[in-house]
Amino acid sequence: MADEEDLHQETVTPIPAASGLPGMLRDRYTVQSAHPIYELSTQYADAFMAEDRKEPNRRLFALVCRQGIPSRMSVMRTIKGLSYLGLMQLVEWGPMLWPLAGRQSMTLIYEMPLGKRLMTDLRDEFQKLQEHEISRRVVEPMVAVLKEFTAKGVTHRGIRPTNMFFMDDRGDRIALGDCASSPPGIDQPAVFEPIPSAMCHPLTRGTGTETDDLYSLGATLAVLMIGKLPTAHMDDETILRNKLEYGSYATIVGDNRMPLAIIELLRGLLCDDVQQRWTVDLLDMWVQGRRMTPVQPKREKRAARAFPFQGRDYLTGRELAAAFARHWEAAVATVLEGKLELWLRRAVEDKEKAEAVADQVRMAVTATSEKDAAENIMLARVLMMLDPTAPIRYKGFGAMPEGIGSALAVLMAKQADTKMLVEMIRRDIFKNYYEVQGADRDDPLVESSFREIRNQISQMGLGFGLERALYELNDSLPCQSPLVGEAYVVDIKELLPGLNAYGAVNGDAKQWPCDRHIAAFIGARARSDVDRNLAALNDSDKNKAMMALLNMLAVFQYRLGPESLPGLAGWVAKLASTMVEGYNSREKRKEFEGILPKLAKRGSVVEIYQVLDDPNAKEKDSNDFAWAQAQYMAAEEAIKRIESQDEDVMSGSDKIGKQVAAVTGILVGMLVITIVVIMKVW
Amino acid sequence: MAKKPAPKAVKKKEAASPGNVNKMVVIGLMLAVVPFSLPSCMVLVAGMLPTLGAYLGEKGDDRYAFLCVGGLNLAALVPYLFGMWFGVHSIDEATDLLTESGMLLWSYMAASVGWLIYKAMPPIISGWLAMNTHKRINGLRSAQKKLVEDWGTGVIPHGLQAPPAKK
Numbered sequence: 001m002a003d004e005e006d007l008h009q010e011t012v013t014p015i016p017a018a019s020g021l022p023g024m025l026r027d028r029y030t031v032q033s034a035h036p037i038y039e040l041s042t043q044y045a046d047a048f049m050a051e052d053r054k055e056p057n058r059r060l061f062a063l064v065c066r067q068g069i070p071s072r073m074s075v076m077r078t079i080k081g082l083s084y085l086g087l088m089q090l091v092e093w094g095p096m097l098w099p100l101a102g103r104q105s106m107t108l109i110y111e112m113p114l115g116k117r118l119m120t121d122l123r124d125e126f127q128k129l130q131e132h133e134i135s136r137r138v139v140e141p142m143v144a145v146l147k148e149f150t151a152k153g154v155t156h157r158g159i160r161p162t163n164m165f166f167m168d169d170r171g172d173r174i175a176l177g178d179c180a181s182s183p184p185g186i187d188q189p190a191v192f193e194p195i196p197s198a199m200c201h202p203l204t205r206g207t208g209t210e211t212d213d214l215y216s217l218g219a220t221l222a223v224l225m226i227g228k229l230p231t232a233h234m235d236d237e238t239i240l241r242n243k244l245e246y247g248s249y250a251t252i253v254g255d256n257r258m259p260l261a262i263i264e265l266l267r268g269l270l271c272d273d274v275q276q277r278w279t280v281d282l283l284d285m286w287v288q289g290r291r292m293t294p295v296q297p298k299r300e301k302r303a304a305r306a307f308p309f310q311g312r313d314y315l316t317g318r319e320l321a322a323a324f325a326r327h328w329e330a331a332v333a334t335v336l337e338g339k340l341e342l343w344l345r346r347a348v349e350d351k352e353k354a355e356a357v358a359d360q361v362r363m364a365v366t367a368t369s370e371k372d373a374a375e376n377i378m379l380a381r382v383l384m385m386l387d388p389t390a391p392i393r394y395k396g397f398g399a400m401p402e403g404i405g406s407a408l409a410v411l412m413a414k415q416a417d418t419k420m421l422v423e424m425i426r427r428d429i430f431k432n433y434y435e436v437q438g439a440d441r442d443d444p445l446v447e448s449s450f451r452e453i454r455n456q457i458s459q460m461g462l463g464f465g466l467e468r469a470l471y472e473l474n475d476s477l478p479c480q481s482p483l484v485g486e487a488y489v490v491d492i493k494e495l496l497p498g499l500n501a502y503g504a505v506n507g508d509a510k511q512w513p514c515d516r517h518i519a520a521f522i523g524a525r526a527r528s529d530v531d532r533n534l535a536a537l538n539d540s541d542k543n544k545a546m547m548a549l550l551n552m553l554a555v556f557q558y559r560l561g562p563e564s565l566p567g568l569a570g571w572v573a574k575l576a577s578t579m580v581e582g583y584n585s586r587e588k589r590k591e592f593e594g595i596l597p598k599l600a601k602r603g604s605v606v607e608i609y610q611v612l613d614d615p616n617a618k619e620k621d622s623n624d625f626a627w628a629q630a631q632y633m634a635a636e637e638a639i640k641r642i643e644s645q646d647e648d649v650m651s652g653s654d655k656i657g658k659q660v661a662a663v664t665g666i667l668v669g670m671l672v673i674t675i676v677v678i679m680k681v682w
Numbered sequence: 683m684a685k686k687p688a689p690k691a692v693k694k695k696e697a698a699s700p701g702n703v704n705k706m707v708v709i710g711l712m713l714a715v716v717p718f719s720l721p722s723c724m725v726l727v728a729g730m731l732p733t734l735g736a737y738l739g740e741k742g743d744d745r746y747a748f749l750c751v752g753g754l755n756l757a758a759l760v761p762y763l764f765g766m767w768f769g770v771h772s773i774d775e776a777t778d779l780l781t782e783s784g785m786l787l788w789s790y791m792a793a794s795v796g797w798l799i800y801k802a803m804p805p806i807i808s809g810w811l812a813m814n815t816h817k818r819i820n821g822l823r824s825a826q827k828k829l830v831e832d833w834g835t836g837v838i839p840h841g842l843q844a845p846p847a848k849k
Binding site for chain 2: 643
């Protein structure tokens with residue numbers, strides 16, 4: 001679990017030393033890096049003073065997200081500009097070149113609260129709100145906000161007293177704070193989360209639904225009515241156990257007395273049965289004055305006989321499952337012994353469930369390989385059967401499938417151990433989760449995407465592995481590669497300009513414009529099927545791998561632009577020159593050396609690719625080279641032959657000379673005789 | 683063991699070898715001609731003495747000097763012989779020719795030229811052949827160099843050296 005101290009208190013890790021240089025968002029908002037605001041910072045975003053250049057009197061602050069933490073861009077898009085009493089207004093958002101990080105960081109500009117947080121520490125006590133106040137100052141504004149959120153299909157997932165602010169001097173207006181700078185529910189203490197979400201690791205809670213927000217609102221209202229958090233002294237595990245045993249209302253409200261109307265409100269909002277929990281419309285009706293019967297949640301069927309486990313007795317499958325999840329190793333042994341099956345059959349009288357558990361145990365026992373893994377999977381499946389509303393629990397790690405992506409991103413950003421998440425994906429736990437959930441919660445899209453990710457994660461080459469899962473599971477996560485320089489690359493069309501800017505300064509023939517992050521980013525974000533090219537990137541023939549990369553870059557430039565990328569083209573041309581050296585023909589090399597700088601200057605990766613992409617040229621070069629070698633060898637042999645013949649010829653040249661002289665003498669004699677005869681006869 | 687009989691047939695063959703037969707025929711013909719053409723013979727014998735010297739002076743199988751010397755020697759004598767044959771063919775005339783220095787001078791000078799040709803020809807031929815060989819080798823080396831220029835030193839098969847640069 002996350003550090004409890006962090007969740008109790010809105011403490012933040014120290015902000016890096018201020019450089020003094022301001023950041024500028026959309027040429028309008030200046031973010032003062034020299035003026036941090038520690039009290040407004042969150043675990044994953046640092047707060048700084050901000051100014052609007054068009055309206056200098058407007059009081060604003062900026063939240064600058066930490067590198068590698070996926071922010072909720074869809075939420076930012078939705079809530080930007082929304083002006084509600086109950087919501088701290090998000091004025092602007094976007095990536096901004098941030099001097100303290102040396103690259104672009106996601107930045108959110110919010111209206112500055114004039115007052116403090118409602119609670120800075122969950123252990124604080126404060127002046128509790130009265131019944132009439134709570135409706136006017138908190139519930140009404142929150143209902144308006146949540147109605148808007150529900151209508152737009154987004155969730156807040158950060159409703160808690162420590163994320164609520166007095167927006168004015170007098171403390172009249174109470175508004176919800178930031179919900180978009182970090183993954184959903186990541187900062188929420190377990191007490192403000194419904195049971196399934198509280199069972200999760202804070203990183204893996206997922207987006208959730210409006211009912212989760214309403215639950216958090218209910219818990220927050222209870223705290224505001226009491227003037228303190230009654231469970232502040234408890235750890236998350238105890239809170240969860242109490243919620244399971246006594247219900248959320250009893251756990252959070254405890255012995256504190258509440259007005260009847262508030263009891264109705266809190267029972268409706270804190271109902272542990274999602275089906276019975278109040279919706280925004282019911283809450284709105286309550287605000288309008290319509291009173292309803294307090295919700296009495298249906299309790300799970302209790303067993304006739306308790307199941308003893310680790311020194312405690314459990315009467316429901318849900319409580320027992322939670323205990324099993326806490327004591328994983330002991331639970332594996334207990335279930336394998338068949339005690340659970342027997343208890344389900346005899347004490348709970350649920351033969352169907354008992355059969356299902358027996359099947360799982362049988363499969364684990366008969367597994368021929370990876371016995372440990374089979375037993376762990378068995379227990380994970382059994383826990384899903386015992387408590388279908390719970391998240392996936394594997395070796396004590398609880399996770400909602402839709403929360404895996406953000407968890408992976410945070411762990412990778414912190415360079416923490418991702419082994420557990422990878423194991424869960426590899427073991428196909430998610431498939432079992434959706435099978436157990438049944439048609440109601442089955443999400444074929446998520447299920448199939450996990451299947452694909454499982455395949456991708458098992459491949460270790462460029463474009464696959466953990467990095468691929470990271471981008472597949474986090475749509476709004478920018479590319480983490482240092483090769484995109486200071487650019488904030490979320491969309492594939494932003495990749496080439498990022499590489500271009502980096503290449504213009506640092507483009508080096510030894511470094512490819514592609515690393516594990518870029519390849520995985522392309523694989524996850526390219527709309528076309530690039531897996532074949534990605535596989536080729538890992539070819540042992542460097543030229544083939546290079547051509548595959550060039551092909552992808554050229555296709556992206558052709559389809560998405562921009563037309564001129566001189567930095568990237570220059571970088572690619574340098575790399576291509578090493579490829580050109582692979583040609584044997586010096587003439588061909590000279591031809592390339594002449595043309596590549598011109599194309600690089602023009603900024604056309606497409607044309608560079610076209611020039612290099614001649615599958616027959618390489619073959620022709622090889623053939624011609626072999627022919628040239630044969631020619632050379634033939635000449636060498638001819639020389640040797642002539643030289644050896646020459647010795648013979650030279651040794652016989654004396655005789656030849658004499659013969660020639662003899663013939664000459666004879667010819668001269670015959671010539672003279674002929675002339676004399678002719679002269680005498682005629 | 684009976685003693686092997688001497689190979690009579692072989693002895694007969696040696697006695698009648700074609701070279702010897704030719705020689706005897708030539709000598710016989712020459713001797714037969716002498717009674718009918720004594721003046722010509724006198725001129726020829728005296729004038730062709732350098733040729734006879736060349737023939738006798740050379741040893742071994744490759745005796746070509748008498749042909750070269752003889753050709754030119756004879757060429758110098760032929761006008762005088764024709765002069766006799768178409769003029770006065772007598773021993774006096776022959777004696778006159780032999781006593782006048784002109785004929786012998788010409789014939790011996792021609793023989794000397796023959797000798798010069800004979801001595802000069804072998805080095806000339808040898809030089810010409812050497813030049814021809816170098817020309818062919820240079821042509822092949824140039825072709826190799828062109829291949830190296832076009833394809834780089836990789837074109838040279840393993841174990842061979844690059845062609846020497848032109849001086």
